[in-house]
Amino acid sequence: MIESTARARLQEARSSLAAVQPVLIGLPLFYAVYAGASMMLGRVLADRPFAALDLFEHDEFGPFRSQRALAGWAAALVSYLLLGPLVLCAAASVQCRGGCVRLGAPRHDPLDVAHAIASVQLLLTLLLKPPFPENVAWWLTVLPCMLAMGHVARWLLLVPRRQGRGGGGGGGGGAAGTRRAAPQTPRTPRSGGKASSQWSSGSAPRARRGDLL
Numbered sequence: 001m002i003e004s005t006a007r008a009r010l011q012e013a014r015s016s017l018a019a020v021q022p023v024l025i026g027l028p029l030f031y032a033v034y035a036g037a038s039m040m041l042g043r044v045l046a047d048r049p050f051a052a053l054d055l056f057e058h059d060e061f062g063p064f065r066s067q068r069a070l071a072g073w074a075a076a077l078v079s080y081l082l083l084g085p086l087v088l089c090a091a092a093s094v095q096c097r098g099g100c101v102r103l104g105a106p107r108h109d110p111l112d113v114a115h116a117i118a119s120v121q122l123l124l125t126l127l128l129k130p131p132f133p134e135n136v137a138w139w140l141t142v143l144p145c146m147l148a149m150g151h152v153a154r155w156l157l158l159v160p161r162r163q164g165r166g167g168g169g170g171g172g173g174g175a176a177g178t179r180r181a182a183p184q185t186p187r188t189p190r191s192g193g194k195a196s197s198q199w200s201s202g203s204a205p206r207a208r209r210g211d212l213l
Helices: 002-046 053-058 066-093 108-129 138-181 191-201
Strands: 095-099 100-103
Touching: 002 053, 002 066, 002 095, 002 108, 053 108, 066 095, 066 108, 066 138, 108 138
Parallel strands: none
Antiparallel strands: 095 100
16 A cells, blocks of 8 residues: 555656656756857847846847847847747757656647746846836837747647658658559450460361261
């Protein structure tokens, strides 16, 4: 009884960990990508060193305010729309079995992972950069990008499946076409087959001596 209860609890823990696994993988990957994009664009556009709180900046944000605001706005676009969907695809496809990490078929919806990352981003922004964001450019950029990131990742995961189905359908159609185009040869009846073969060869049947006499 005790062993069965322990096994049931262990199975529940494994299932809950498997449900949270894509978020645990995608969250640090997303922030690593976001930090790299912010660092590079900050040096190129604003010529300023990178700071960790730049990822949660909402006041100096937008394409028309300053070079710092432009760098933060461009880093958000690159992270959410270009690199973020790839991170979500990897997080939804990573499988951990026996201590080995490998990529396989996606078992989780990347849209759920995107919602979790967006919630964490909003919460950290409110906690680390008070007061409440009032910049309209930040809201109009971040919220649509958060929603679009999950849908783009889902579309990227569906493209190989659609291509595979299209190739399989085309191959099946070609095989069916060759089968239909194959001519059907009529079969000769079994009865009288020997006599017809003899007459067609040009040799007539030989007469018996009794018939001649």
